[in-house]
Amino acid sequence: GAALVVVADDATPEQTGALTVPTLTLAALGRTEPHPEGPAAEPGPDSPAYVITTSGSTGRPKAVRVSHRNLASAHAAWRQEY
Structure with a gap:
């Protein structure tokens, strides 16, 4: 399953409320900090x-x-x- 879902900046809670994983807007994607445990393993x-x-x-x-x-x-x- 997905670890998170990237959504449009104007996504509403009604549109994303059924998701069982965290969401991240496109705008916030560029503002994220590196994960403290380092990058995920290569697929x-x-x-x-x-x-x-x-x-x-x-x-x-x-x-x-x-x-x-x-x-x-x-x-x-x-x-x-x-």
């Missing part, structure tokens, strides 16, 4: 890069995590093709 090839969600038009919506390895492979194929 590995099998760490999630992003999540694709379905619309749920044929049933319950679903989410699929795409790994950094899969993203790198897709990028290499796109570069070769296009």
Whole structure:
């Protein structure tokens, strides 16, 4: 799961209230201090890069995590093709 969610500067509590993780506005992002324990560990090839969600038009919506390895492979194929 996400450690925090970056939201638009004009995000309202009504829009973010259901989130179960802390939020950070884009404006505040540039004003943050380094974490006292240092930066987070670098993601590995099998760490999630992003999540694709379905619309749920044929049933319950679903989410699929795409790994950094899969993203790198897709990028290499796109570069070769296009």
